[in-house]
Amino acid sequence: MSDDEGGICPNCGLPQDLCVCETIAQEEARISVSIERRKWGRLTTIVEGFDKNIDLSDLSTKLKAKLACGGAAKHGHIELQGDHRGSIQEVLAKLGFPEEMVQVDWSFQVTGRR
Numbered sequence: 001m002s003d004d005e006g007g008i009c010p011n012c013g014l015p016q017d018l019c020v021c022e023t024i025a026q027e028e029a030r031i032s033v034s035i036e037r038r039k040w041g042r043l044t045t046i047v048e049g050f051d052k053n054i055d056l057s058d059l060s061t062k063l064k065a066k067l068a069c070g071g072a073a074k075h076g077h078i079e080l081q082g083d084h085r086g087s088i089q090e091v092l093a094k095l096g097f098p099e100e101m102v103q104v105d106w107s108f109q110v111t112g113r114r
C-alpha cells in the first residue's frame with residue numbers, strides 16, 4: 001500500500017475531493033437567532049448553533065456585508081449589531097442555510113420605548 005495521505009480529510013478519512021463534511025455540517029445545522037439588549041439599550045442579534053466545521057469568521061464577514069452592520073464571530077456564535085430577525089433567514093438562505101433550519105426567536109419584543 002502506498003496511499004497518498006496528503007489530501008485526506010481528518011474528520012471523515014475520505015480524500016478531500018470526496019469529503020462532504022462541510023456540506024453535511026450545513027445540512028445538519030440548527031441555527032437559532034435571538035436578540036439581546038446590551039449596554040445603552042443597544043440590540044444585538046445572536047446567531048448560534050453552527051456546526052464546528054463552519055468557518056464563523058468568514059460567515060460573519062458575509063453576514064455583516066449583506067446586512068450592512070457591525071458584528072463579530074465569537075465563541076461559536078455570531079453577534080450582529082441591531083435587530084436583524086426580519087432579514088436574517090433570507091440572508092442565511094443565500095449563504096447555503098435553508099430557512100427551515102433557522103429558528104428565529106420572536107419572544108423579545110422591541111417596543112421602541114426607552
Ligand SMILES: [Zn+2]
Pocket residue numbers: 009010011012013014019020021022
Ligand atoms: Zn471530511
